[in-house]
Amino acid sequence: MTPNEPEYIITIKNLNQYYGDFLAARDVNLGLEKNKVTALIGPSGCGKSTVLRTMNRMNDLIKTARTEGEIFFEGKNIYEKEVDPVEVRRRIGMVFQKPNPFPKSIYDNIAWGARINGFRGDMDELVETSLQKTALWDEVKDKLKQSALSLSGGQQQRLCIARAVAVQPSVLLMDEPASALDPISTGKIEDLIDELKQAYTIAIVTHNMQQAGRISDYTAFFMVDDNRSGYLVEMGATEQIFFNPSDKRTEAYISGRFG
Amino acid sequence: MITPSNVLETHLKNRYRRGTFWKVAFYLSTVVAITFLILLLLNIINGAFGYVVVENSIDPVSLEVHGRTLEEMDPPELIGILETHLSRGLIRRYNHEMPLEERSEHEVLQLVYERVVAPKIIKSWTLFESLLQGSAIREWKASNSPQGILEFRTWLNLNFIRSPQSPTPEFAGIRTALLGSLWMIVITILFAFPVGVASAIYLEEYARDNLMTRIIQVNIYNLSGVPSIIYGLLGLAVFVRLLEPVTSGALFGLTDHSTASGRTILSAGLTLGLLILPIIIINSQEAIRAVPQSLRDSSYGLGATKWQTIWHHVIPSSLDRILTGTILSVSRAVGETAPLVVVGASTFISVDPNNVFSKFTTLPIQIYQWTARPQAEFRNIAAAAILALLVLLLSMNGFAIVARDKIRKKRRG
Numbered sequence: 001m002t003p004n005e006p007e008y009i010i011t012i013k014n015l016n017q018y019y020g021d022f023l024a025a026r027d028v029n030l031g032l033e034k035n036k037v038t039a040l041i042g043p044s045g046c047g048k049s050t051v052l053r054t055m056n057r058m059n060d061l062i063k064t065a066r067t068e069g070e071i072f073f074e075g076k077n078i079y080e081k082e083v084d085p086v087e088v089r090r091r092i093g094m095v096f097q098k099p100n101p102f103p104k105s106i107y108d109n110i111a112w113g114a115r116i117n118g119f120r121g122d123m124d125e126l127v128e129t130s131l132q133k134t135a136l137w138d139e140v141k142d143k144l145k146q147s148a149l150s151l152s153g154g155q156q157q158r159l160c161i162a163r164a165v166a167v168q169p170s171v172l173l174m175d176e177p178a179s180a181l182d183p184i185s186t187g188k189i190e191d192l193i194d195e196l197k198q199a200y201t202i203a204i205v206t207h208n209m210q211q212a213g214r215i216s217d218y219t220a221f222f223m224v225d226d227n228r229s230g231y232l233v234e235m236g237a238t239e240q241i242f243f244n245p246s247d248k249r250t251e252a253y254i255s256g257r258f259g
Numbered sequence: 260m261i262t263p264s265n266v267l268e269t270h271l272k273n274r275y276r277r278g279t280f281w282k283v284a285f286y287l288s289t290v291v292a293i294t295f296l297i298l299l300l301l302n303i304i305n306g307a308f309g310y311v312v313v314e315n316s317i318d319p320v321s322l323e324v325h326g327r328t329l330e331e332m333d334p335p336e337l338i339g340i341l342e343t344h345l346s347r348g349l350i351r352r353y354n355h356e357m358p359l360e361e362r363s364e365h366e367v368l369q370l371v372y373e374r375v376v377a378p379k380i381i382k383s384w385t386l387f388e389s390l391l392q393g394s395a396i397r398e399w400k401a402s403n404s405p406q407g408i409l410e411f412r413t414w415l416n417l418n419f420i421r422s423p424q425s426p427t428p429e430f431a432g433i434r435t436a437l438l439g440s441l442w443m444i445v446i447t448i449l450f451a452f453p454v455g456v457a458s459a460i461y462l463e464e465y466a467r468d469n470l471m472t473r474i475i476q477v478n479i480y481n482l483s484g485v486p487s488i489i490y491g492l493l494g495l496a497v498f499v500r501l502l503e504p505v506t507s508g509a510l511f512g513l514t515d516h517s518t519a520s521g522r523t524i525l526s527a528g529l530t531l532g533l534l535i536l537p538i539i540i541i542n543s544q545e546a547i548r549a550v551p552q553s554l555r556d557s558s559y560g561l562g563a564t565k566w567q568t569i570w571h572h573v574i575p576s577s578l579d580r581i582l583t584g585t586i587l588s589v590s591r592a593v594g595e596t597a598p599l600v601v602v603g604a605s606t607f608i609s610v611d612p613n614n615v616f617s618k619f620t621t622l623p624i625q626i627y628q629w630t631a632r633p634q635a636e637f638r639n640i641a642a643a644a645i646l647a648l649l650v651l652l653l654s655m656n657g658f659a660i661v662a663r664d665k666i667r668k669k670r671r672g
Contacts, residue, residue: 061559063468090562100553102572103670112571113561160557167561 007034008072009171009201010055010092015069017050017059023229024050028069030220030235032171037193037202039212039238042222043253047230048205051222052173055203056092057085073171090117093164097176099156101148101163106140109148109159113167126166133199134162134192154185158192165196172196174204178211190215209254213242221250303649306642307414310389312400313429314407316377317344329371334360337367344375369422373430380429380636381407414643423609424625428636431629433644435608439524439619440593440651442612446528447535447592452585454532455539459581462540463547464569483537491601494530499602502526508616522603525615530602531595535588542584546577579666586659590652596623622648 008031015028025047032038032055040048050059057078059065070077078088101109110127119126127144131137136158140151148159157177164172174193178186193202193215206212212219219242220235234247245251319329322340329337338359342350353359359367372378381404384396389411400409422432466472499521504510506521506529550573558568604624612619620628622644629641 056560058556058559061555086562086564089560094556094560096553096556096560098553100551100557102554102557103576113563116561116563116567116571163557163561 006031008032009034009074010203011072012051012055013070013072015051015054015067015071017047017054018064018066018068019062020064023227025054025222025230026225028232030232032201032203033218034201035197035199036217037197037204037215038218038220039216040203040205040220040222041207041209041212041253042230042233043224044207045228045230046222046224048220048222049175050230051232052175052203052205053094055171055173056089056094058089058094060085090167091169092171092173093167093169095157095161095164095172095174095177098180099153099160101151101156101159103147103149105145106148106151106159107144109163110166113163117167119167130162130166131159133165133196134158135188135195136162152185154181154188157181157185157189161189161192161196165200169200171201171203174202176205176207179207186211213238221245221247221253223249223253303642303645305385305387306639307646308386308389309384309412309414309639310396310409311383311412311636312381312404312407312409313378314381314404316379317375319372319376322371322375329368329376334362334364334367337364337371340371340375341367349374369430373425373427378429383412383636383639412639414639415646419640419643420647423611424607424620425609426607428629428634428640431637431640433622433625433647435611436620436622436625436644437647437651438611439604440621440623442524442615442617443528443531443619443621444589444593446525446615447531448585448589450529450532451536451539451588455536455585456543456581458536458540459543459547460569460574463544464565464573479537479540483541486597487534487595488597488601490530490534491598493533494526494598494602498526498529506616508614511616513614513616520603522605522618523616524612524619527599527602527604527619527621528615530598531592534595534598535592538588538591539585542588543577543581546580546584547573549580550576575670579663579670582666583659583663586655586662590655593621593652593655594623594648596627599624600627622651 010032012028012030015025016023017025028047028051030038030051040052042048053059054067055071055073059067067079069079071079073088073092076083078085102112104112107127110130111123114123114126128137128141131140136155139155140146140159143150148156151159157180161172161174161177178189181189190211193204196202197217204212204216216238218235219238221233221241222230223233224230233249234241234245236246241250242254245254322329324332324336329340332340341353341359350359353370359370362370382399384392389396397409400407419432420437421434422430423435424433425431462472462476466475498506503521506523506526508523508525554572554576555568558572563571599621605618605620606624606628608618608620610618626641626644626648629637629644
């Protein structure tokens with residue numbers, strides 16, 4: 001951990017996430033430091049994606065989902081009654097595992113989110129800056145009117161990031177954003193994440209340990225217990241987790257002995 | 260221990276044999292289905308074309324004045340012919356319907372042919388008889404009707420589509436029925452499409468998964484299997500009787516004076532709308548369910564509200580399937596007969612419907628009426644009307660496919 005008091009933009013306190021009667025993640029406590037990349041790693045079914053999705057209330061969309069505990073975003077508990085999940089999701093953007101651009105033009109993919117959120121500025125400019133931030137502008141500037149589905153998988157995923165950036169969030173949640181992509185596209189996404197942390201706080205779920213090692217400042221390691229509930233084993237600076245973990249299970253996982 | 264290779268070989272042969280058996284069975288099923296379809300079509304075509312022997316009461320040549328044929332005459336001359344050949348009472352009746360002077364030349368000419376020339380079909384043959392027994396037909400004509408005219412008739416022709424209903428098959432047409440069908444379908448679509456799609460959106464996107472929703476869902480599935488005649492009874496009770504002031508147009512001062520009852524296009528259209536409503540709901544629900552969750556997620560992830568997600572993504576993504584299903588069920592409604600009999604489609608009507616409060620008849624009703632008549636010629640025009648109905652249905656389905664592909668292409672870029 002950093003010696004001076006870290007500034008957390010999101011803090012999770014005593015989180016229990018249920019799907020029906022099933023406890024998917026239990027007693028999770030963690031914080032996302034501002035303008036840092038936090039990686040959530042762990043074996044399959046350990047609840048890392050579940051935890052990620054609680055942070056912008058995406059789990060609310062699942063009918064049987066129930067969340068206990070508190071998640072503070074900029075000092076306010078986003079699970080309080082008067083908080084509108086729609087506003088939460090605009091401030092805390094999300095990028096999904098499979099690139100999922102809208103079946104619209106490249107331009108409209110970026111513009112749509114801003115438009116529905118009542119953006120009243122120069123739309124062309126917003127589209128351009130969003131695409132530039134994701135290093136996609138040069139590749140698509142001549143075909144903005146073309147369907148986003150004509151792009152390659154890697155380009156589609158960067159478009160999805162650009163789309164998330166365009167609604168001006170402060171946090172970006174990424175759920176295995178490169179797992180469906182080839183190594184070159186993955187490299188580009190990783191470079192992009194490194195760029196984006198200047199302006200955004202990023203949480204990324206990944207199965208790829210090398211990726212977590214390469215791009216994250218902090219790493220949270222999750223495990224799954226005998227009841228198939230996920231829990232946080234430990235969290236710390238990535239270097240510490242990778243080279244000097246305090247928990248034996250973390251060491252075993254990192255060194256590839258299971259998972 | 261390893262199985263000897265000859266055992267494996269016979270086993271493999273058996274597996275292939277089983278596969279071949281089923282392949283042949285599936286192939287035969289397809290052949291049976293296609294055969295019956297072809298037989299149906301041939302049967303209809305067989306009736307819709309063929310030789311007829313026509314005898315005119317008065318030879319049109321004898322009506323010519325100074326070598327000018329009936330087609331070349333002016334309306335006043337034609338009216339003169341009518342007045343010389345028809346009884347006064349009949350002329351008075353025509354004038355009462357609509358003064359002869361005000362009728363179009365085509366109508367007057369039609370009247371001259373129908374009433375004065377008055378061709379009578381003595382005998383008609385089917386298409387196959389006409390093709391195979393040409394000489395026998397000519398012999399029959401020579402011995403039984405030397406003064407008659409033998410001609411090859413296409414029963415489905417422009418006149419047939421343009422003419423209103425008539426008691427004589429030679430002059431009967433399907434205009435009234437076709438217009439009735441079209442008017443009714445418009446009402447059906449206007450009612451069933453918005454209501455059906457809206458219910459589907461509610462059930463899929465808003466309704467909670469509780470006992471009430473499940474009961475509603477099961478009932479919708481059951482309703483889609485209820486015999487159509489039951490819908491007719493419902494339509495009779497609700498639209499024709501209960502809502503008579505509305506469906507007869509009395510409330511709007513648009514009542515058709517000849518009936519002034521609820522047996523109108525509006526009642527029929529709404530009844531058929533009810534009939535296809537469950538089908539449209541189920542089909543739209545399936546279309547909405549097929550929209551990938553990832554698309555909704557990406558919309559919500561950008562801070563979209565539920566309604567924005569539905570309006571901008573769910574509906575556009577499912578619209579092609581919704582439209583296809585709607586048009587297919589509307590095609591079913593076009594062909595319905597039983598509920599309309601109950602709701603009170605007119606059996607004989609020669610006045611075009613001019614608004615939704617008109618009396619009406621539809622193509623299937625017309626076909627049903629004609630097939631029930633004893634004269635052979637009615638079967639010919641029934642076959643022709645069936646062909647017309649098939650063309651109408653096929654063009655609707657064709658339109659559905661084109662519309663769907665257009666929407667799909669637009670969205671897939």
